[in-house]
Amino acid sequence: MKFGVIVFPGSNCDHDAFYAASQNLGQQAEFIWHDSASLGSVDAVILPGGFAYGDYLRCGAIAKFSPVMRAVKQFAAGGGPVLGICNGFQVLVEAGLLPGALIRNRGLKFICRELRLAVGTTNSPFTNAAAPGQVLRVPIAHGEGCFYADERTLDELEAEDRVAFRYIDNLNGSLRDIAGILSRERNVMGMMPHPERASDPLMGSSDGLVVFQSLLRAAVPA
């Protein structure tokens, strides 16, 4: 399986996602520069964490106009799995691939801490290797990670089983403890916590690896 990791100017978790996919999962990975018109022959795309284009104006607001985002949208429209982590989630929301918004943390401060997440659904290419309700220890590292959406959207996300992860420890004030959501077609997922930072026992937790294992399982059915 081949992962494509998008590199925007200002991405800074690109190498971490690359490392998790290539070293911790043992699959192929390649970087895709932000002005590429095509994604090449990748099986899954990761929008990594960081501060794309400096995150000036609003997180992810400039990145959505990036040439590569057109290719990402096409890829998603064709059913390809797209994973946005942290800043990548913010970009997916700005680009309209996922609903809602990510606003400043409740405490108005950047928080870096390992916390507990519960798997909200196993019905997705990002969570199929997890057990229903499984609790994962995965870190967050963001200043603008409070998930916000109107009541109707929240109800819809829940009714359609599109909440991929919920915080057990909700530090940023996300509505309904939402940490990660799926698109209606279930092939696009955004999450604020960093599974790539919890994919190696040396980092204190390898619970996040299940996200990458799920993608592998979805791409290469057993």
Place this chain on the structure above:
Amino acid sequence: MTGTAITPEIVAQHQLTPEEYQKIVGILGREPSYTELGIFSVMWSEHCSYKSSRLHLKKLPTRGKLVVQGPGENAGIIDIGGGYVIAFKIESHNHPSFIEPFQGAATGVGGILRDIFTMGARPIAVLDSLRFGRLDDPQTGPRNRRILSGVVSGIAHYGNCFGVPTVGGECIFEPCYDGNPLVNVFALGVCKKEDVFYAKAAGVGNPVIYVGARTGRDGIHGASMASAEFTEESKQKRPNVQVGDPFMEKLLLEACLEAMQTGAIVGIQDMGAAGLTCSTCEMGSRGEVGIEIELDRVPQREAGMTPYEIMLSESQERMLLVADKGREDEVFAVFRKWGLEASEIGIVTNDGKLRVRHHGQVVAEIPNRELADEAPLYDRPHRRNIPALPSGPLPEANIQTALPALLAAPDICSKRWIWEQYDYQVRTNTLAGPERADAAILRIKETGTAIAMSLDGNGRYCYLSPREGALLAVAECCRNLSTVGAQPVAATNCLNFGNPERPEIMQQLVDAIEGIGEACRFFETPITGGNVSLYNETLGEGIYPTPVLGIVGLMPTAAPLTIPFKAAGRSVVLLGGIGDCDETRFGGTEYAKEIARELWGLPPALDMEREKRVQAAMREIGAEGLAESAHDLSDGGLAVALAECCFGKAGIGAQVDLASDLRPEILLFHEGPSRILISTAHPKKIAEIAEKHGVEAPVVGFTIERGLEIRQRSQTLGAWDLAILESAYERSLESRL
């Protein structure tokens, strides 16, 4: 070269003495132009020239078998094996952080990061050593709280966006930092040994290229500002503080590292203090060549800037490089890819001069070597000042309340509120981040090995005895590294002192440097670079002499040996023993500060031979996998260290019984060095190793399911519920903000 006539007043405004001015006239063989005067004034400022400290800095050991590059470059370089090196250095940004905390601290981070990647190394870690005034002082508290918040947000803003983890450091509060906070930032990067770049110009006719942000009027005379005391007018210097853009810096990092790979770059230096002036003349001087630049070609943020302003601007995120003639396009292509502006602004010449043109006219022409390396050198008079002794005998202690009070003391309490605002994990190398182990530990993916880093300084100790305080700081850093299993190999230092023109301050500086020199020689950790920050005074009030050490150690990659006890029923060993301490040596402790509310006597006594043996024993114990947890004793002594070992997720406590006849408060809270608390299932094997190294290792107790109880010869001195201790430790800082 006509223009403003140079009067004695103008010379004085540039903080140059009449003698220094005469030296300038001697070098040039004529009166300087206004631009030239500005150039000399920044290069010969204390900040850039080290004119008061240079003489004494020569006493520091700078060589060692792993040292690839010692002081004199943008950062020191150490060989870590496997074909890789690390580049690291510490720098201060004290004055700007007082005037504008957020930007001052942010640009402090930016500056040191550029020093690292200028050498070709990708920054992988930042640590910071911070000093502030008292947070609860009725008068200065509100301002000190604002400065703390601003500095922390500034560091977080810059480091998080740039993508470098901030993995550790220290934060201390003293009244002497009320009007003069200290912000010292350490950064470390890694690269292949053959990829190291130097800030040296070479090759007559080669193009000089300017890269990065445009030059604006910000930061003019920042280096001179950092070389003067603060007065009531200092707030007007806010325009002297630069504004940082971490996104621009991130692009600059990626572009520079990529451009270096083309092989078309000859030398490169960042524009930090003294901006374009410093980078041009230093690169020229190191390469023994001249550099000629045309200021019209320097990208400018605003119209109508004078040569003086362009040369002295400290706008951030700018680099200067020399490329191979004919291969400029390869360099330009890389910067274009990253959306950065790069302009050829001059050439390397053979006459050894810095020649600056503006609209074609020569506005400055100065020999590089004299400007960069022959700044005035002062042997300033120094005289020892003996601090006061205690006002009376130590009052009777209440151990039961003293421990939670000390755990809540600002210097000791958890700094979680600070470090959780930092991304300490990005790049997924952090094996031990803030407050997990005695040192920060990072794996180096490229070599399969790991490095440990520790920052330490103690202004109170150094105030009582600058020399002993400095020795203790080196010893503590090395002990922190040894506790996690690393072999200390090299050091960097940041010397924060008051006005060197006062003999008692100069004495502190001399004593501290000699102490660092002695200890670094002894522990075989050569100094590979650093920074001196003088004139840390406000309204004539000096700070404590505050040398801060940053020491790096090498170790294998493995799960880290962390502080908390892991399981009940284990032996608690005090490697190094209970130690000894009298009232004189107790006067610099946290207990003296927080409970007795005085400062007297001398710092704890250090026996360096014993320290070295304890550390060697600890490293062997760690390597053999005999310790389940390890934590060295420092601020607050044995009782505080014991409590900190109880604050793990498992909530394991301890019961100890101390066979000692010391007064209880001295027994529990003295800060004698060379001691490490270990929990282990193998006390006999540890005793054997300790004996082999000739150090004591008494079993002082055992770990238990809950609670902490401390006895002295079977008499209970105190017993605590861990929740109460932990809450004192965890909540203190936030409750003060």
